[in-house]
Amino acid sequence: MAAPVLMFLGACTSAQETATSAPSSAASDPSCRTVATALFDQLLAGASPTSLAERFDEKVDWSIPGNTAVVPWIGPREGRAGVAEFYTELGQMAKVEQFTIDTIIGDGDRCVLLGDLKTTVLSTGRDITTDFAYDIEVRNGLITRYHMFEDSWAVAEALEPTAN
Template identity: 55%
Template sequence: MTADTAGQRLETIRSYFRKVDEKDPTLSDLFTDDVRFFFPKFGPAQGKAALARFSERFGREVASLVHDLDGLVFTVDGDRIAVEGQERGVTRGGVSWPDGEISQGRFCTVFEFDGPLIRRIHIYVDPDFTNADQRRVHLFREDAPAATPREVAERYLQGMQAFRANPTAPETLAELLALFDEDADWSIDGDVARVPWIGPRRGRAGVGDFFRELVTHVEPRRFEVRTILADDETAVILGDLASLVKATGRLIESAFAFDMTVRDGRITRYRMFEDSHAVARAV
């Protein structure tokens, strides 16, 4: 390969990164028709149509992307050129990366050429641009891993059981509240004008107010959990309960669902769903 050919290919690579950043529709002109492609989580693919599919899917997640063209480092080996560099971007949700601590925006892309055109491109980068995979972040940084949503749901049920058994003990309520984020968004729908303990609450302090008000109005009689459903950020607890309203002596019987959003081992959003009509009638 002559020096002129190498120089032309390096300029093609720079053009590739510029076109990616500018979302230039002529990007495909840089590739052979049967180009082979790889990106983590997308997997291997072949052909310009596959590149177009990847670009469309990538665009659903990333609103903007900028590569540091001046900082690119090239390693040339015949028809293969490896490129190391850094990038920055913003997701469709408005989250920017890198953070300069965990995410560095570093990548390595390997190009292979057929004459002036790219016939193979393999991109090696962490697609978790904004560190959403906190469990692996904790794992590789040797921090204590955050509790999973299922684990948090199980601890919540344990805390509820301890609180019901001894509602006046400060430590039982403190252990329960420790599961919530400082700015937790809490709400139980229903007739707030008639039922004093339901409605929206804000923050850990507001959740504490709920539990303190609840025990002044209601005496638990039955609480049965049927199942816990959980994924990466959500846990849902399904069951049945019965509670006695102290002021009226009437019994509330209802199925329930606790819907929790959990991030970094803390409940950030909580919704309880029950038979709000039965609750209002019993008060």
């Protein structure tokens, strides 16, 4: 299977372009746009859950709504340990095939990323294809708010065993 594809369409085509096109800010306080795109670049490059969790504030406001009885990796998380647990569970249960960000709205400390993704559930072999929106906030270079919105019905359905 091919490696997941991360694409940025519209105003930004890569995290590097994003970083250079963002308004200048203090080097110690990068924009939300820069921090968010760097997180997704690192995720799709295969970074460890612990490395990814280091990008988050210990008091992160984390939310991915959905049916936690069926989809164990979603729901609220607390602290870097909770973030690392999310990425561990996601990696054990699903494989991201494609991840496309086509719009980034905002800059400074808060932004919204819009796009779509395709993920294969390893236990069922079914694909989840959904649009997404991330609401992200950054302070002092760390993610303090991480809310993801997707088609949670499709995600849960892809994990359900096939009825005979």
